[in-house]
Amino acid sequence: MNYRGVQNTRQIGDALHVSHLLEGSVRRDGKGVRINVQLIDVRSDQPIWAEEYDRALDDVDFAKSDVAQQVAAELHLKLSPNEKRAIAHPPTKNLQAYDFYLCGVALIDNATGPEDFARSIEFLNKALALDSNFLLAYCALAKAYDIVYIDEKRTPGVLAKADAAIQSAFRLAPNSGEAHLARAGHLDSGLSDYAHALAEVEVAGRTLPNDARVSYLTGAIDRRLGRWPEALRALERATELDPRNKLYLSTLASTCWSTRYYDKASSALDRGLALEPA
Secondary structure, eight states, X not given: OOSXXXXXXXXHHHHHTOSEXXXXXXXXXXXXXXXXXXXXXXXXXXXXXXXXXXXXXXXXXXXXXXXXXXXXXXXXXXXXXXXXXXXHSOSOSOHHHHHHHHHHHHHHHTXXXXXXXXXXXXXXXXXXXXXXXXXXXXXXXXXXXXXXXXXXXXXXXXXXXXXXXHHHHHHHOTTOHHHHHHHHHIIIIITOOHHHHHHHHHHHHHHOTTOHXXXXXXXXXXXXXXXXXXXXXXXXXXXXXXXXXXXXXXXXXXXXXXXXXXXXXXXXXXXXXXXXXX
């Protein structure tokens, strides 16, 4: 939304390091939804595919699956069996649960104080009350509890709640990259078990190869282990994959400063300030 009406597609592509953009709109009308999407080649600023979907609210996830498969076809991508399964199976079929999940995750990512984490946990528990098989909600809940443990309450009970959420995620999907990533974060921030955390994030990366969170957590753990060159590479990768993430940029800057790459540190801080001058 930061780009809407401000920059052309080529500028956006350059800023995000991508060759294509998926642009669209969703309009709710009673019990139905109209979805308009188009795939744009940023080099030519021309759409290469467009489609319109009219769906019932409870059928929105199937529209998302159709869009994902069509985009893959237009880009001539060969999907692995795991990727096909991921596209075909939505994280939850309960839209209210998904709404609660999005509210909870947004509060974690943009928290300004303890009350935001409390509200986040409340939203995520509401999501799980509606869908007890909602793996992503369990992973987000574990992260929220781990942050509460670090910032506020270093009590065994908080850690136990994070661990219980992770165990629930693994019961649902033992090979899930999201579950392994949640366990990596828990081992890192909650238990300070950096060696095992690094092993877990490596497993997560096999199924989440272009996920900036994997690169960021790898870099953060490498820092704690004193592996400065490895940390620098991983954090640079994280900011390439998610160039608008202020946390990633500030962590990269402090890592560059610690390793005396002062020009790189200044550049990372300039990029962060360009996103949010205040």
